[in-house]
């Protein structure tokens with residue numbers, strides 16, 4: 001065993017959209033091939049290096065491994081592991097971290113949201129979007145979800161969205177629906193989808209409203225500057241991974257806030273759909289094809 005490390009028998013590994021970008025060589029970080037994708041694992045500790053004193057064999061833990069999670073066993077530095085609250089199942093625990101910390105970082109640290117205001121969320125039936133619905137509601141925001149299927153909209157509504165809009169409506173219809181539901185315009189937009197939705201949602205923002213740049217699943221939007229000027233709107237970048245790397249202590253504190261909300265039931269990470277580990281390629285394809293409501297976990 002390597003010094004300062006522990007061995008984990010993996011019981012679930014979360015699947016994220018970013019994993020698909022990694023394997024297609026489309027992510028900003030390009031690891032040398034061959035590599036094993038997978039960032040988030042949960043399992044039992046089976047071995048501990050002699051110099052590790054605060055972890056014991058048999059403990060159920062989460063580890064943010066960066067890469068290599070699609071495995072039945074991982075060896076990670078002990079400082080990377082988190083002991084989990086019993087309230088989270090293995091599947092929930094393996095799929096909540098990236099999604100919830102992105103949502104929390106965006107809404108709390110970047111937007112400084114105020115309770116009672118309106119939040120419009122794209123891609124709201126899965127991944128970071130669904131987490132933003134849950135976090136937004138827990139922070140007292142009034143949430144409007146945008147998603148493509150009944151299943152995804154139902155999941156978002158179950159997590160507390162007051163209204164749900166079909167993302168397959170026209171750009172104008174989505175904008176008008178958001179304005180009508182919020183009584184004139186929304187205060188925040190959380191957008192992991194991008195593409196055409198970027199401009200649509202910018203135009204749905206009220207005075208001093210903030211558009212949060214989260215992701216570009218449907219392409220990088222070109223936002224017209226005149227629409228930012230009008231009504232004194234703001235566009236705010238959100239790079240949770242980059243920030244967490246530079247601010248590990250603040251990220252740990254944020255994780256503790258999120259875990260406290262999970263432990264007392266204010267946040268409810270979704271129970272994921274599970275695929276056998278051998279079907280990892282199918283899982284990535286189904287995620288990219290927008291077939292999955294909620295999250296996916298691979299089970300060795």
Ligand SMILES: NC(=O)c1ccc[n+]([C@@H]2O[C@H](COP(=O)([O-])OP(=O)(O)OC[C@H]3O[C@@H](n4cnc5c(N)ncnc54)[C@H](OP(=O)(O)O)[C@@H]3O)[C@@H](O)[C@H]2O)c1
Pocket residue numbers: 016017018098102123124125126127128129146147148149152167192193213214215216217218238239240241287288289290292294
């Ligand atoms: N900024 C950050 O710090 C940060 C952190 C983590 C992830 N991200 C980014 O957030 C984005 C979403 O990640 P995720 O893990 O939440 O992904 P996900 O679970 O796959 O969700 C993405 C959603 O996007 C929607 N979508 C709209 N147009 C699409 C298209 N052309 N192709 C595929 N999906 C489309 C789908 O919802 P509908 O079918 O309902 O439209 C889908 O459910 C990614 O770009 C990722 O890189 C950013």
